[in-house]
Amino acid sequence: MAPELFVQYLMAGVTYGFIYAIVAIGFNIIYNTTGIINFAQGEFVMLGGMLAISLNGLVPLPVAIALAVAITMLIGALLEITFIRWLDRPSVLRMIIITIGLSILIREVALHVWGESVRALPYFSGNEITTIAVLGARVSPQILWVIGACSLMVGTLSLFFRYTLLGQEMRACAANRMAATLCGINPRNMVTFSFMLSAGIGALAGCVMSPITSTEYSIGTGLAIKGFTVAILGGLGNSMAAVAAGLLLGIIEAFSVSVLPLAFQDAIAITILLIILFVRPHGLFGRKDAAGLKEF
Amino acid sequence: MLRIKNLEAGYGKLRVLKRISLHVNPGEIVTLIGANGAGKTTLLATITGLIRAIAGEIQLKGENIERLAAEKIVARGCSLVPEGRQVFATMSVRENLVLGGYVQYRSKGYDLTAELDKIYALFPVLAERQEQLAGTLSGGEQQMLAMGRALMAKPSLIMLDEPSTGLAPLIVKNIFQIITRLRDEGNTVLLIEQNAKAALQIADRGYVMETGKIIVEGAADELLANKDVQRAYLGRDVE
Ligand SMILES: Nc1ncnc2c1ncn2[C@@H]1O[C@H](COP(=O)(O)OP(=O)(O)O)[C@@H](O)[C@H]1O
Numbered sequence: 023m024a025p026e027l028f029v030q031y032l033m034a035g036v037t038y039g040f041i042y043a044i045v046a047i048g049f050n051i052i053y054n055t056t057g058i059i060n061f062a063q064g065e066f067v068m069l070g071g072m073l074a075i076s077l078n079g080l081v082p083l084p085v086a087i088a089l090a091v092a093i094t095m096l097i098g099a100l101l102e103i104t105f106i107r108w109l110d111r112p113s114v115l116r117m118i119i120i121t122i123g124l125s126i127l128i129r130e131v132a133l134h135v136w137g138e139s140v141r142a143l144p145y146f147s148g149n150e151i152t153t154i155a156v157l158g159a160r161v162s163p164q165i166l167w168v169i170g171a172c173s174l175m176v177g178t179l180s181l182f183f184r185y186t187l188l189g190q191e192m193r194a195c196a197a198n199r200m201a202a203t204l205c206g207i208n209p210r211n212m213v214t215f216s217f218m219l220s221a222g223i224g225a226l227a228g229c230v231m232s233p234i235t236s237t238e239y240s241i242g243t244g245l246a247i248k249g250f251t252v253a254i255l256g257g258l259g260n261s262m263a264a265v266a267a268g269l270l271l272g273i274i275e276a277f278s279v280s281v282l283p284l285a286f287q288d289a290i291a292i293t294i295l296l297i298i299l300f301v302r303p304h305g306l307f308g309r310k311d312a313a314g315l316k317e318f
Numbered sequence: 319m320l321r322i323k324n325l326e327a328g329y330g331k332l333r334v335l336k337r338i339s340l341h342v343n344p345g346e347i348v349t350l351i352g353a354n355g356a357g358k359t360t361l362l363a364t365i366t367g368l369i370r371a372i373a374g375e376i377q378l379k380g381e382n383i384e385r386l387a388a389e390k391i392v393a394r395g396c397s398l399v400p401e402g403r404q405v406f407a408t409m410s411v412r413e414n415l416v417l418g419g420y421v422q423y424r425s426k427g428y429d430l431t432a433e434l435d436k437i438y439a440l441f442p443v444l445a446e447r448q449e450q451l452a453g454t455l456s457g458g459e460q461q462m463l464a465m466g467r468a469l470m471a472k473p474s475l476i477m478l479d480e481p482s483t484g485l486a487p488l489i490v491k492n493i494f495q496i497i498t499r500l501r502d503e504g505n506t507v508l509l510i511e512q513n514a515k516a517a518l519q520i521a522d523r524g525y526v527m528e529t530g531k532i533i534v535e536g537a538a539d540e541l542l543a544n545k546d547v548q549r550a551y552l553g554r555d556v557e
């Protein structure tokens with residue numbers, strides 16, 4: 023393989039890898055405070071992109087993105103408050119059904135509002151044919167936007183969970199809900215925050231990826247599957263491992279194009295997911311005995 | 319400080335507590351002893367609001383708290399050191415303590431560093447392990463951390479659920495010394511124990527609980543001398 027081609031595949035892999043990682047981190051944040059998988063996670067990404075596209079005509083692009091993220095966070099909070107907060111110790115199965123229901127609901131509303139057309143945000147710098155040289159290969163600057171925004175989110179999140187009181191409260195809730203309550207923390211509020219946070223990072227990822235990947239009402243499902251694979255691959259609940267796992271999946275997918283027909287690309291994630299579930303359900307990086315411990 | 323009247327509570331249809339009445343005066347150690355399954359932990363869960371009372375009253379400093387949410391009750395000054403320590407295993411010792419002070423965080427005159435120093439003075443071993451993850455501490459250290467975390471909230475009443483369970487005798491002795499010291503510094507303590515003899519030796523008053531009822535109450539030395547209590551709880555004392 024020519025070195026430029028190699029770099030090109032690699033950059034594409036890293037780009038998608040970061041997007042998967044963000045979706046996976048969204049899963050993890052909610053999983054850690056509630057113990058459930060929010061299957062509507064992919065829809066937050068779709069909503070972020072769609073809202074930003076609609077707002078972009080009315081306000082400048084950065085404002086449109088900021089508003090889209092804020093609105094999606096609000097939607098995340100409202101969904102949690104309306105459908106989940108009042109439940110008294112719901113079973114895992116019930117929660118799964120509720121979140122799948124929510125994902126269908128959001129998708130149908132999006133279809134109604136935006137129709138089936140495929141849309142995209144404009145490229146943040148330059149246009150679709152602008153390229154810059156990276157290690158001898160020519161890539162779109164938007165790729166750097168995606169990589170930059172996603173790594174910034176990962177970094178900020180890890181600082182948030184480590185050093186802010188709110189972040190520590192959320193970790194406390196994840197570690198031991200009863201003990202957190204005994205410290206005076208309201209776990210229900212932490213669950214609402216976790217939905218807001220997941221919605222926010224999903225929406226931002228949805229905005230930065232939109233120029234490259236385009237956005238339509240139905241992209242959430244595919245992203246949720248990839249994100250879920252990555253979350254499991256990294257060990258559910260572990261966000262730093264999700265980044266590594268995301269990059270791994272992204273890069274495998276990107277390079278698979280050179281050996282497999284394009285149609286098989288999406289099957290890779292499913293295959294990996296099934297293998298992991300059979301062989302190492304605690305994830306690639308998780309230790310078996312640590313699988314019971316939840317950490318952001 | 320704490321006054322409970324005809325309290326009833328349980329899980330679903332199961333009524334565990336049957337018309338419990340007891341009180342704790344400011345500045346004393348009161349111990350509640352009873353066999354496994356008597357309902358001691360359930361009583362503490364009801365006081366702290368983790369489960370709802372079916373009937374009866376719980377008053378803390380003269381105010382009824384039986385309808386408040388658990389996190390509000392902590393803020394009113396009643397902290398629990400739960401059974402089995404329940405430290406935040408994935409967080410550092412320091413983070414555990416900081417979260418313990420959560421209810422005081424925004425109140426005026428709360429000096430986090432000073433409070434941390436007080437806890438470290440009380441439990442020097444925690445100071446040495448500030449950055450260590452709580453889950454990696456020994457059982458005794460976790461018990462001390464759980465106590466430190468509860469004390470960070472500067473509670474008017476601190477309740478301990480079987481702090482001695484599963485610990486080596488030397489460490490139990492140390493923990494009971496610290497409980498005595500807390501009382502001598504003006505704290506009010508409700509101590510739940512299966513280790514009846516050790517608990518009654520440091521307590522001012524005691525209650526004996528059996529299948530959800532208080533069956534005996536009195537001054538600690540009276541209970542120590544009580545024939546029935548001796549036969550049921552002190553004879554097979556593990557110390
Ligand atoms: N979460 C629960 N759900 C149902 N029953 C419980 C629960 N916890 C305790 N019990 C029952 O309540 C009774 C009292 O238990 P507990 O308060 O833990 O006793 P103790 O702390 O004195 O050992 C026991 O019969 C126990 O089986």
Ligand SMILES: [Mg+2]
Nearest residue numbers: 358359360401
């Ligand atoms: Mg108990």
